[in-house]
Amino acid sequence: MSIPWTDWQFWVATVVALLALWLVLRNLLPPGWLPFTKRRGKETKASLTVGGKPVDRK
Amino acid sequence: MSEGPSLETVGDVIAPPSEPGGGGGLTGVLHVPLLGNPNTGKTTLFNALCGLRHKTSNFPGTTQEARIGVVRIGSESSEAEVHLVDLPGIYSLELDLLEARVCRDVLAGRLSPKGEPIGDPEAVCIVADATNLARNLVFVGEVLRRRLPTVVALNMIDLARGQGREINLRTLEEQLGCRVVAVSARKGEGLEALSAAIRTATVPTHTPPGDQTELEHWADRLAVRSMQPAGGNAPGIGTTLSLTDRLDPLLVSPWTGIPIFAAVMVAVFYAIFSIAQFPMEWIDAFFGTAADFVERVLPEGILRDLIARGVVVGIGATAVFVPQICLLFFLISLLEDTGYLARAALLMHRVLRPFGLPGHAFVPLLSSHACALPGIMSTRVIPDRRERLATILVAPFMTCSARLPVYVLVTSLLFKGQPLYAGLAFVGCYMLGAIAGLFSAFIARQTILKGPARPMVLELPTYKVPSLRTALATTIDRGWVFLKNAGTNILAICIVLWWLGSYPHVLPPESAKLLRVQATDLRALADTTTDTTKVEAQRASAQKLEDEANRLTAADAKARSFIGRMGKTVQPVFAPLGYDWQLTIGVLTSFAAREVFVSTMAIVTSAGGDDADVHDEGIVQSIATAPRDDGKTPIFTTATCWSVLVFFVLAMQCLPTLAVTAKEAGGAKWALLQLVWMSGVAYAAAFIVFQSLRLAGIS
Amino acid sequence: MLLNAMKAGEVSHVATLGVDDPGDAALLRAMGLRPGIRVRVVRLGEPTILEVLGAEACGCACASRIGLTKALASRVRVAAAAGAAGPETAR
Numbered sequence: 083m084s085i086p087w088t089d090w091q092f093w094v095a096t097v098v099a100l101l102a103l104w105l106v107l108r109n110l111l112p113p114g115w116l117p118f119t120k121r122r123g124k125e126t127k128a129s130l131t132v133g134g135k136p137v138d139r140k
Numbered sequence: 141m142s143e144g145p146s147l148e149t150v151g152d153v154i155a156p157p158s159e160p161g162g163g164g165g166l167t168g169v170l171h172v173p174l175l176g177n178p179n180t181g182k183t184t185l186f187n188a189l190c191g192l193r194h195k196t197s198n199f200p201g202t203t204q205e206a207r208i209g210v211v212r213i214g215s216e217s218s219e220a221e222v223h224l225v226d227l228p229g230i231y232s233l234e235l236d237l238l239e240a241r242v243c244r245d246v247l248a249g250r251l252s253p254k255g256e257p258i259g260d261p262e263a264v265c266i267v268a269d270a271t272n273l274a275r276n277l278v279f280v281g282e283v284l285r286r287r288l289p290t291v292v293a294l295n296m297i298d299l300a301r302g303q304g305r306e307i308n309l310r311t312l313e314e315q316l317g318c319r320v321v322a323v324s325a326r327k328g329e330g331l332e333a334l335s336a337a338i339r340t341a342t343v344p345t346h347t348p349p350g351d352q353t354e355l356e357h358w359a360d361r362l363a364v365r366s367m368q369p370a371g372g373n374a375p376g377i378g379t380t381l382s383l384t385d386r387l388d389p390l391l392v393s394p395w396t397g398i399p400i401f402a403a404v405m406v407a408v409f410y411a412i413f414s415i416a417q418f419p420m421e422w423i424d425a426f427f428g429t430a431a432d433f434v435e436r437v438l439p440e441g442i443l444r445d446l447i448a449r450g451v452v453v454g455i456g457a458t459a460v461f462v463p464q465i466c467l468l469f470f471l472i473s474l475l476e477d478t479g480y481l482a483r484a485a486l487l488m489h490r491v492l493r494p495f496g497l498p499g500h501a502f503v504p505l506l507s508s509h510a511c512a513l514p515g516i517m518s519t520r521v522i523p524d525r526r527e528r529l530a531t532i533l534v535a536p537f538m539t540c541s542a543r544l545p546v547y548v549l550v551t552s553l554l555f556k557g558q559p560l561y562a563g564l565a566f567v568g569c570y571m572l573g574a575i576a577g578l579f580s581a582f583i584a585r586q587t588i589l590k591g592p593a594r595p596m597v598l599e600l601p602t603y604k605v606p607s608l609r610t611a612l613a614t615t616i617d618r619g620w621v622f623l624k625n626a627g628t629n630i631l632a633i634c635i636v637l638w639w640l641g642s643y644p645h646v647l648p649p650e651s652a653k654l655l656r657v658q659a660t661d662l663r664a665l666a667d668t669t670t671d672t673t674k675v676e677a678q679r680a681s682a683q684k685l686e687d688e689a690n691r692l693t694a695a696d697a698k699a700r701s702f703i704g705r706m707g708k709t710v711q712p713v714f715a716p717l718g719y720d721w722q723l724t725i726g727v728l729t730s731f732a733a734r735e736v737f738v739s740t741m742a743i744v745t746s747a748g749g750d751d752a753d754v755h756d757e758g759i760v761q762s763i764a765t766a767p768r769d770d771g772k773t774p775i776f777t778t779a780t781c782w783s784v785l786v787f788f789v790l791a792m793q794c795l796p797t798l799a800v801t802a803k804e805a806g807g808a809k810w811a812l813l814q815l816v817w818m819s820g821v822a823y824a825a826a827f828i829v830f831q832s833l834r835l836a837g838i839s
Numbered sequence: 840m841l842l843n844a845m846k847a848g849e850v851s852h853v854a855t856l857g858v859d860d861p862g863d864a865a866l867l868r869a870m871g872l873r874p875g876i877r878v879r880v881v882r883l884g885e886p887t888i889l890e891v892l893g894a895e896a897c898g899c900a901c902a903s904r905i906g907l908t909k910a911l912a913s914r915v916r917v918a919a920a921a922g923a924a925g926p927e928t929a930r
Contacts, residue, residue, distance in 0.1 A: 084643075084644035084645050084646065085643055085644050085645065086645065089441075089442060091441045091443045092442050094442075095442050095443060095445075095639065098446065098635060099635050099638070099639035102632035102633070102635040103632070103636050105628065105629075105632045106629060106632045106633055106636065109629060109795075109799035109803075110795070110798055110799055110802060110808060110811060111808055231869035231870050232865070232868075232869035234865070234869075235862075235865055235866060235869060236862055236865070237866075271902070272871075272902065274871075274893045275870070275871040275891075275893075275903065278869075356873060360893070360894040363893070364894075384904070385890075388881055388882065388888055388904070389882040392882065392886055392888065392906065393882075393884075482906070483906070486886045486906040487886075489908065490885060490886075594863075595908045595910050596886070596906075596907065596908050596911075597863070597866065597870065597905060597906070597907040598905070598906050599903060599904065599905055599906075600888065600904040600906050601904075
């Protein structure tokens with residue numbers, strides 16, 4: 083057989099490989115795309131002030 | 141080294157302010173930010189107080205790094221555990237810069253490093269430079285305005301003494317309204333007194349002026365009042381030039397500065413490559429042995445395969461670079477501590493500015509020659525956001541250590557027995573990478589990152605003898621970050637590639653079966669031969685046949701595995717560059733780690749196994765002569781070699797780097813841009829090289 | 840007069856920082872380069888190196904060294920050295 087479906091070790095190895103793949107993609111893709119990653123909460127804009135006076139963000 | 145509270149005033153004893161609730165001061169966990177101007181020795185003080193143990197994390201919502209160390213003060217019964225947070229050095233709290241904002245938020249109790257609770261700090265420690273009192277007092281005043289329990293650490297007191305200045309601590313304490321402790325972080329003076337003072341810190345009794353100009357005058361007056369020259373003579377403005385005065389112009393002007401800089405860089409890189417070789421060989425050998433050990437000890441099966449060929453190889457591929465990276469950071473830290481790097485940054489500003497990059501970019505770009513990962517992380521020193529992004533995007537163009545095995549392989553194929561040409565090609569590769577990076581930065585700054593060039597202003601610290609302790613702390617810090625980041629990514633990718641390269645299982649090819657049959661026959665013959673001289677030869681031949689069979693089986697298995705099929709499918713894309721399907725597999729797998737290219741080519745061409753050494757003559761020879769499908773043309777023709785070399789110089793083949801780019805640049809889109817741009821440049825360049833050589837008649 | 844007109848080694852008071860960008864101006868000021876401060880030129884040109892000596896009354900006690908691009912340095916106006924007019928020329 084070309085893929086050892088009946089070998090339990092194969093399944094363990096495949097799960098490990100899938101976990102590894104998930105780890106790699108998690109670092110690359112924006113959060114929320116992959117299952118089990120937190121979707122970043124809606125980002126709110128806050129205005130920056132210095133000593134009470136608004137400052138221009140450059 | 142002084143024990144206990146250090147007394148710097150003229151004979152007076154300072155009594156600690158009375159503390160409600162007992163003489164020892166606060167107990168429990170105290171969160172204390174440490175802040176100050178740059179170049180005040182804040183980091184040295186942090187290291188001196190916390191030892192080499194500290195944690196590095198982030199301030200949530202920013203790319204700003206936070207270092208947290210723990211200092212235990214006091215005895216069993218009343219102990220305080222101080223979580224000292226090293227904040228970035230800033231010239232003023234009121235500036236519109238990320239670092240200043242982080243400091244303001246921490247002081248206001250709105251921000252804490254990841255893992256620490258949010259809330260007002262229990263105390264604040266300001267590090268001030270005793271040799272530059274007036275300016276530092278302005279910063280002290282800004283912090284005192286926040287009305288938190290504050291302690292001032294007056295650092296570099298030994299240098300001030302050396303310059304003939306005695307500072308009246310009592311006057312300072314009276315005027316500031318808080319404790320002032322004289323310390324020398326470098327020498328370890330005053331540290332205990334400082335710890336005790338942090339515990340007993342109180343809200344300042346005065347508030348400095350709110351208006352910035354008034355604050356500056358207040359600081360000036362206070363500086364004058366606090367300073368008494370030793371022996372009553374004010375050190376006047378020297379009319380003779382100091383050493384620094386003579387040295388700085390030399391280091392900073394292009395005619396003298398650039399040769400000096402080049403010499404320093406050559407020395408640094410030579411040291412790195414030569415010294416790092418030894419630990420690299422040990423690590424290589426260690427992981428080779430580890431893989432063998434696993435194969436012997438574990439029962440045969442898929443998991444054994446995974447561990448020996450996926451996990452061990454994966455960890456080894458990262459670990460082997462740790463010596464170079466640690467050495468690079470160690471040396472850079474020493475150089476920075478001396479004060480030289482600030483001068484070099486000024487010098488490099490002229491070189492880098494035409495490409496849209498600031499002088500600050502040169503240390504990150506330099507570090508990227510060992511590995512882009514820590515290089516990109518050190519772009520944090522670049523103040524302007526667009527300039528920083530441009531540096532991050534092009535840093536991977538700098539030839540990193542991982543490309544070296546590929547260069548070695550291909551130049552050996554091209555220039556067999558001609559080390560001079562091989563060496564020149566090597567240097568050419570480095571230069572090609574740097575030039576491509578600079579021009580890419582130029583293009584980026586003219587298009588998507590268009591913006592004014594920030595004028596460069598930089599403080600030039602006094603020259604100092606570098607601190608080994610600081611360098612060591614930095615090295616451990618950075619080395620660990622590299623291992624964690626790169627290590628996890630490379631390991632993960634090696635596992636994935638292992639899986640793709642192991643399945644589906646195939647039956648061994650006919651040719652291998654034939655060889656095994658021959659080998660078996662030969663062994664049977666050897667067993668029955670009476671002539672003892674022939675037996676050894678027969679057994680040896682049998683062994684060779686079996687090795688050959690193994691290699692053929694491995695090569696066939698690889699070719700028909702998932703990754704092999706991917707290689708064959710993708711190959712038409714790379715055909716214009718002169719690559720066949722075997723080379724395509726090599727290119728694909730080197731996305732895990734560039735150095736994996738060598739072992740992949742060795743396996744696919746059945747020249748060797750996973751442990752193929754690029755310095756092994758035999759392996760190189762086999763790869764050199766390995767044929768394509770037509771059976772005649774070698775895979776590595778001259779034109780193809782050049783094409784491969786150029787491709788590897790320019791291509792983005794490092795997933796850990798992409799991950800760090802995404803993180804530091806603040807978005808996956810930057811990593812995608814980096815990937816697309818670099819791949820495009822690499823493809824185009826390799827294409828041009830290959831086709832031009834073909835047109836010129838060189839195949 | 841402009842900073843560029845000074846010679847290496849000369850000391851003068853900073854009068855104004857004619858820097859356009861408020862962020863850059865604020866940074867220079869925070870680094871110690873502000874009106875009334877005495878500076879000594881260590882090197883002119885690209886880059887310019889200045890030794891910031893502190894206010895008049897400070898004696899020579901506080902010094903730090905700043906390197907900056909010629910473009911910035913050329914925006915700084917200075918008044919002649921010790922004994923000259925008071926440092927109160929406002930920005």
